[in-house]
Amino acid sequence: MGKLGALLPSTVDYRALRTSWKSDVVAGITVGIVALPLALAFGVSSGVGAEAGLITAIVAGIVAAVFGGSNVQVSGPTGAMVVVLAPIVATHGAGSVLVVGILAGAILVVAGVLRLGRTVSYIPWPVIEGFTVGIGVIIFLQQVPSAVGVSGEGHHTNSIIAAIQSITEADPRKALYSVMVVIAVAVIMLVLSRLNGWIPASFIAIVAVSVVAALFRLPLETIGELPHSLPAPHLPELSLTLVYALIGPAFAVAALAAIESLLSARVAGSMADTGPFNADRELVGQGLASLASGVFGGMPATGAIARTAVNVRSGAKTRVAAIVHSLSLLAVVYLAATVVSHIPLAALAGVLMVTAGKMVSVATIKEVTKTSRPDAAVFILTIIVTVTFDLVIAVGIGIAAAAFFALRALSRASGIHRQELRGEPQPGDEKIALFRLEGSLFFGAAEGILERIERYEGIEVVILRLSQLQLVDATGARTLTELVNVLERKGITVLIKGIRKEHLRIFQRVGVVNSLRHVNHLFTELPPAVEHARSHVRRSTTGAMY
Template sequence: MRSLLPNRQDYRGLRRSWRGDLLAGVTVGIVALPLALAFGVSSGAGAEAGLITAIVAGLIAAVFGGSNVQVSGPTGAMVVVLAPIVASHGVASVMVVSILAGVIVLLAGALRLGRTVSYIPWPVIEGFTVGIAVIIFLQQVPATVGVGGAGHSTNALIAAVESALDADWPTALIPLAIVAAVAVLMVLLGRVSGRLPASFITIVIVTLGASFLDLPLMTIGELPHSLPLPALPLIDAGTLPSLVGPAFAVAALAAIESLLSARVAASMADTGPYNADRELVGQGLASIASGFFGGMPATGAIARTAVNVRSGARTRMSAIVHSLALLAVVYVAANVVSVIPLAALSGVLMVTAARMVSPTIIKQVLRSTRTDAMVFVITAIITVSFDLIIAVGIGIAVAAFFALRALSTASGVHREELEGPPVAGDERIALFRVDGSLFFGAAERILERISDHIGIEVVILRLSQLQLIDATGAHTLTELVTSLERRGVTVLIKGIRDEHLQLLERLGVIDSLRHPNHLFAELEPAITHARSHIIRTAIPGA
């Protein structure tokens, strides 16, 4: 368990990099402030919950996580999952779900399940990333037209349409103009310099302008001037069972997004590899702590992590400084933050959502293979239409189906000519080479291929080229041998690989042979035995 706990190596080189870590931490804290507020508001839990999550979860994940430069906090993907939970069960449910999901992620790390994220296909990841971006954009429509989200559908697309229809359009043009101004300013500042905290500067400019003009806009509202004390959330025994399912969905998303972000961070800078299992432990503890303080579930944030690395971060001290910088905002600038227009935060999230979609990557996926393009499109559509976790599950299932189909197609059985000069009776001997994989997706087809041959007295099954066999394949092989022997066809098996022998013995393949001597290591003795068998059956009394 030592590898899952903090150690001195986490801060190796801090004496040389502390200035860079300090500057990077402050920079990413400035970038994270508007995002934390915006994600809190967009989830329905409130700006306070987003800020608490960035502070508490960001600090815990930095200390206990498995990446040296990962920055954690509220993210857009988590907002997509939390918004329907808040709509269905209320704001208090977020804290309960955060704690439950944190425990699940913590256990996943302790059970060494960190590497399972590598089994998620790339088209699935890109598909649900596009879907998340679309949902985040749609979730901002109510604030963009000055309409509250209460009473609207939990589906982001339907809620966006309902908000547009319910809006008071002469008045709705004001928040819409604020959103447009935010988008223009962020794009222009990004073109001036990629190092500028464009979202922070834009929020400051727009907030000052809105206050000076006294525009009728909804604002964040009063924020606490200190971090609340940790406390157990109010748990309704009747509601708790209904939150277990959402907690598993949140845990799955937290694990996937955090590990993907940590992997990206490890490839961006030479700051050492990440420990996937420890990352899960750290993220689990972060969500648990966030829930006790009244926050939301946390994940690793790819955008903030990228800013951290580009700003010169080399140790996890930078992520710690990021949380402390946000904590300073709570104690020093809560009154200033409270007057930020909600429409300005919506504009920031809309631009963030647009930047999540990479036209280059979409073109690469769509031009790769037809099956990968189909998996990508299906995952994206289901993410927007139904649920993110369901989309990932269906995307993986569809990808697995096509992968198994391709593997099944690559597997096959081929009839070969017998080695050596032809001998009378060779036409009654069939030599079959089984290639690739004999598993549940290909076993039945191979069985039919061999069984179709008639007028054969001896069948030699050449299994030395067989790469993979599962229980279904072994069982099917037993059925094949038994069926052929019942029809009077003698079966010889050649070249069982050592790693397959135990499975074939357990499932009766060897026992189904007419005689133990019908198992051969080399092809030549097997052919010789088959020919001698034909000669014996041709001579009466032999």
Template sequence: MKALTYASSLLPSIRDYSQVPRTWKGDLVAGVTVGIIALPLALAFGVSSGAGAAAGLVTAIVAGIVAGVFGGSNVQVSGPTGAMVVVLGPIVAREGAAAVAIVAVMAGVIVIVAGALRLGRTVTYIPWPVIEGFTLGIAVIIFLQQIPSAFGVETGESDNAAVAAAQGLSTLTLAEAAWPIAMVLVVAAIMILAPRIHPQLPGSIIAIILVTVVAELAELPVARIGALPSSLPLPSMPDLSWETVAVLIGPALTVAALAAIESLLSARVAATLADTGPYDADRELVGQGLASVASGFFGGMPAVGAIARTAVNVRSGGRTRLAAIVHSIVLIGVVYLATGPVSAIPLAALAGVLMLTAIRMVSVATVRSIVGSTRSDTIVFIVTAIITVSVDLIVAVEIGIVVAAFFALRTLARSSGVHREELPGAVVPGDEQIALFRLDGALFFGAAERVLDRISLITNVHVVIIRMSQLQVLDATGARVVTEIVQNLERRGITVLIKGVQERHLELLTHVGVLRSLRHQNHLFNDLDSAVEHARSHVQRAVAAEPEPDPV
């Protein structure tokens, strides 16, 4: 029954559109606005990935509708993104453009399974500096990838964006570079100035139209997008033979991980921009996975929730799924009505759009916040960014998390402590034979050895009391160290009393053997006064049992 209830929560419902009668006007305006903004980005990302402009356009249309209907966010807008382009570029270079659709289907299935297994909330475990370092690295790669188009040269053969850009520039001649560079500068200038004239002006569309018209009238010798289909392709099953799957399973896992991470981060950010309702992380994964599968059937790219387009959607008044659907309908209109003019767009103009988009991905204020916070966060941010650019996106996230975890464990270990305290109340003869230790913070594998050394080396006492009521974190290693402390002291004839074991730690301590190591089951106490009184009785008996000194 629970399984059926969970499964139904991952499917569309009429409740998804309960607010449409109230918000439909804002949704229509937002959908049209996002559609206009998405057009140049979809074309540019398709070209930049190597799959082609048509693949980018198809992805924006199909993924926009499918993820809009099945996803877990009311305002998420999906399609091709810069991060996905970074991953797809090397795949296209090695396996050809046809591999993109196959990878989209395979990655989509993986993401669907992740949603069904309730893995949606795992993105919350990714530290903020890792996310921002990842974003900075992606922005740098996107910018570098556009340099060949911006300068009118062929892309280098290397998989590394920086090396490929340098290889391309090595063949540069000033005569070839003049017009592409001019187009990039004009596009960037218009995109910067348009919002200052009016916030709703679509600077990228205006810039591309202007540059394309000039290029056509002047018959400039620059590379163009080229022919586009005048209708959507019919869906077909990609080649999913065992041989193909075996070759592409690695890239598919990378694409799936990236799609899941980026989509969930985008949905989480969107939920904070306005009162758009909560998002369901698991349903979002299922929706994005279905969108990738559908996109692959139409020859498109893997689908990803796009934070830039999603933010525009929210700020333009989008509040329900209708906005994302309208955005796709606008793009469908372009396919059936305007592929001729679109095919004439210079690649340098698209490069200008992506270069400025890459620059805008990086928030100077955010970078300053991270760099000005702690040294460990700064290191995590820089390491993640560098590895993203120089090695691999997923590897960068993995290493970033590992580095962040190392610093977190070090901080946690430093917060743990073992302190020797004075016995409460008035001093009684024999109290010098009692050592009272208080454990604070966390006793886990990162701090356990220090506690073991501190307590086990105690000498010249008959009783040791260990206070555990202030212990917040305890793992199996920490519990084992307590066992070793008890056993070590008891072997030396020192009685160990334990006070204040929390209920949540009792089962672990029992299972590991701490309580069995005590000399008597009554040596476990709930309050300090009783433990001290019992310790003093032990000292008195020990003193009484000592032989009288020989008379001189």
């Protein structure tokens, strides 16, 4: 019960509120201004509509703030989630997103209860950076239809092919106005961000372009009618067939939400002293947020790195800031829905294109590619798979590739070295082979060790020094057992010296110790092992029985 209690809200979450409430309120309003165009844009880009994006930012934002594991995390619709949801909408329809969100939310809650929050720390840095760059490329490509004034409906689910189709189908006159709007938004955002990083550049760009478009009555598609209140909560229709069809996408959404949210929370913790962070509670909070969002008609939510960073920089100390952010957006729904409905879709596309461009950091790309060839290969592979196939698959393949290169490096660092016998040379020493095994004895290195020892001829006794082994797995232990059996069948006596305490159990279970000819062939010190080997050679030379 104590462990489950750590996953639930408590008064400790708000103990700094007495001194920080003013800065929390200011930070929340600031993030709300930044989040408004992004929430609308992500909703449109995913195919479920601006309304769903706004609902997600409000409902999921509040729930994740209260139940999540970070004091300053801001949650809502994100670009990465859009990349996953767009193909789901194209295949199963917009209504399927509600079901996917509820299923993914349940999966995240279970993952949090099972204490799986820290597993994200095992994702290698090149995979994370490649994943981020790939998302940026996809988000940019997904905005091409709106940027050229073409509806994205009916286009291929692959963002590259869909972007090419949109360009070929575009009406030149309509496309000209849309492209001009995109360029205007991008210029305003880039100029304002250079002048002052605190200015809500995307909000100002949206307002400026929308006013100009309305005054000159430019032929641009707009967001359209938005609700003047939150819809009533309701459960979508569920059936076993539908759940079976969507359980795969739901796991993909849950995996992405976990990865992005935990990474975002960790980034926030590195930016400022924002209090303790509970990774497992964060999973529970994000799961409940997606569940609530789905019930109200929204999208699955994740922690948003950009909005969380704005929150921290604006002085947020407690969860109240994220709650105020959602309440600010709720005020927009009740007070300014009509005004927001006139925002051109091309303006939202411009905001997301600039956002996507910022995700592709040239400095980071140079840093990753210059570290080592394996890291560069993993980075590039993750980008390619992300853009051409699927985000979650890309993370899996990236981790697998990183693991392959890590194991190869570990295997190369492992080795077997023949050593000279200590002390004065004695007759018959040439028939004794002393080998030192070091590094790791695992499935990637074991086979090479077996081949190396079997090369030597004219050997009567082999001494294996194992005290320098750092890592041993079942395959490595099994290979060592096979090695001892092979040598013993050839009439070569095997002596083992220096099994480390932490390796003894696996060697006993796999049969390394039992494969020795005699229990006395196991030594803790080298001199007795060498003396035993020499006595064996002497007896063998004189024809004595051993």
